[in-house]
Amino acid sequence: MEKPARNLLIIMSDEHNPKVLGCAGHPMVETPNLDRLAARGTRFTSAYCTSPVCIPARASFAVGKYVHQMGYWDNADAYDGVVPSWHHTLRDRGHEVVSIGKLHFRLAGEDHGFSDEIIPMHVIEGKGDLMGLVRSDLPVRKGAYKMANLAGPGESQYTFYDREIAARAQVWLREAAKRKHDKPWVLFVSFVAPHFPLTAPPQHFYKYYDRQIPLPKLYRRDERPMHPYLVDYRGSFNYDDYFDDQKLKKALAGYYGLCSFLDENIGLVLGALEDAGLVEDTRVIYTSDHGDNLGTRGLWGKSTMFEEASGVPLIMAGPDVAAGCVVDTPASHVDVYPYILEATGETQPGLLEGYPGVSLDTLAAGEHPDRNVLVEYHGMGSTTGAFMIRHRHFKYVYYIDYPPQLFDLKADPEEFEDLAADPACAAILAECHQRLLAICEPHRVDQLVRERQAVLLAANGGRAAVIERGDLGFSPAPGAAIVFD
Template sequence: MPAASNVLIIMSDEHNKAIAGCYGNRVVATPNIDALAARGTLFEAAYTNCPVCVPARASFACGRYVHDIGHWDNADPYDGTRPSWHHILRAGGHEVSSIGKLHFRSAADDYGFTQSLIPMHVVEEKGDLLGLVRDELPKRKGSWKMARLAGPGESSYTFYDRDIAARAQTWLREAAARPHEKPWVLFVSFVAPHFPLTAPPEHYYRYYDDPNLEWPKLYEEEARPAHPYLREYAECFAYDEHFASRDDVRRALAGYYGLVGFLDENIGKLLKMLDAIGLSETTRVVYVSDHGDNLGARGLWGKSTMYEEAVSVPLIAAGPGLGAGERVKAPVSLVDLSASILSWAGEDRPADWPGEDLAQVARARPEGRVTFSEYHGMGSKAGFYMLRDGRYKYVHYVDHPAQLFDLEADPQELNDLAGDPAHSHVLARLRAELYAICDPDDTDRRAKARQREQLRLAGGREAVIARGDLGFSPPPGFSPDFNL
């Protein structure tokens, strides 16, 4: 293993990995992400440990699964109580700084960073209280924002990302140039391409005017799968009800693609600065997202499903010990990245962390490796879980039929094999793997018990519904916009 090095982690929010050139997209322009992949290692089967922001980021911070740390949903943010990789690095004498979105509880808590610039946290230290209502799911009143805000322009999020990029360049130029006894670690967290799907015009029109912009998979009503959870989620969030025409869909797609291009531009600024100060070859650089986005596939928008669009993430790592131009098929997840950051900076990971060093996974190419994700949040009446091995994906629902997909033969997840007797042995094997990680029914009970108590403390169902639907968290300097 190469010696310890500086580590730059660049995280985006809600990036569907299929919308990147290095992952095979022929329409979107992502030259900087693609260049990072060309000089580094791309993980083809990387996953979030929860397909929604707050628990995904809590899990990544703590290096452990959601059911282990108890930050279940977007109303249960990380509060710094459990040790994070930031805490471990700071205690080990490293400078470890964050710039941008954290989505933790509040700036008053100690998350282990030496410095945290312009952090974005959940609203009112509470977050999305509507997600606590899991019986008789309420219809989200802010869902119109997905369709109606799509178009050319600037938003609070693009302003925020510009500030993040500027401060990150400054940090690299000034802070990284200072003498350090141990490697530094910088976590830069952008919000693009998370909606609102308002993209700077030079990026937006590039795609709105492109005749090759691909229509969402299985978007037409008659083509959408009839799984009961998908119906629950769609009826609760109701995003698609506000897409009245094909042009509405096209504007949303162009906005999303444009935001990916805008994100890539900002990533390029950081990589150019790293090169300018002479640290590109000796710094391990990672690009990753917290989760993906359904982006209209199956009539769904947002995240909160275990389809590849929402649960898989782009993950690219370059630098010492990471081969140039390599592609790794072994499944990995964000908790592997948590463990890797410690290893790359020269620290040991805690014994109870399930993740492994990504560089070692890339070298070993292990057969039969399994990765795991879970969901206990908004739009769902009960928990569900995902296991991915080299070929198959198994989705276990506490209150609905399971799903099974052969991702080698069916990468688009068009054919659910859960009811096929020829695959019953695969279903049984992956179900046993799930129970080796957690008891899904007991985990669901624990999540709901916590949520019922939080709902009680928040004044109950009616008070939470009366508070309204936020839609998306405001960045620093902007006020929340609740839609009742």
């Protein structure tokens, strides 16, 4: 039965490891507002981004297609509004569609489909991370020291920016309640926390730093898996070269503190929704663009296919969303696109033709579609394309130039044991590969990526020029200084 059209509040964070949530069972981190949202709604425990890095993940969330279907391959190839998004679709049908905060699209002034972009954060100079275009003989990132050295208590350009995002969202919601809308509105509120720098407001930092924090999983050097893809990434993004025991604890406390800071800001936004009397007329979605390895296996940042990085938190709530429901069916950000259209009343035939997603409503209703969700990666810190699918409780990772990986997430949810070389798993490995081929042809996709990256690299002066330009470490917030390393 078709549900009534309602307003939609979408809240996105940046680099939120799906395991670092109270409602996900984290033993230490406090996220009471997100926990309450999950309690009054539905939480997806096996949700994935489409690519574990900002630009392709956010472009895909907007467009509703996998990366190989749309382009925008890496962090030097930002969304420019050319491929239609759900923002365009809804705005063109008379909805008010507003963004507040980080978009990480190409340039201000382009038509990204929003009715209004409030304090947007776009990529630096319209170019983004050009060093990610270098995919052989990987350069070492000079900005990697910032992960360890900036971790600690205090404020950063990102925490100031997030406070402003939360303030603008509260104002917008209170003003929206006073205006007449002919159709449901959509507000996209996009925070930067808990993305590094791992500088957390003191009241959140010390609630973790003053406690005993366990080491990340497989952190010690003799424990780390040595798959060549991971060796490449660690060598280029050599974050861990700058850590000692004290800095490690500061980094973990900083990340945990930023998760609680994010939760605080989300609580302010949800409180404004309630105070404005809009709760009964508004559905809510919370997710993140991708996760964060957070020291596990000696890895920091994103860019891998492990659950910590390719997985995302995903919660939906609202007046007609099942409360306290937990769904373990694999879900993807491409599944949000059809849900957004349905939730706002745009159910005309043809709107979803050619889109791979299955609506979150369908998954929440208990259906198990015969499909596989896909994550792919073609960017910074990698010399080879990577493709991951979930097939039942198995995770299969195919690399263009390296051996595959296979994990049984039911028996081994922490991904300790790679089963790809186990003869007993040969049949499931082959079945997973055929299912990947049914979605895309990896070698053809990799060829297209390389061609596009070669064009962009040449347009920006070639390998030497982009390495000379340097590494930001992280994109500056609006108005902040631009400093390359």
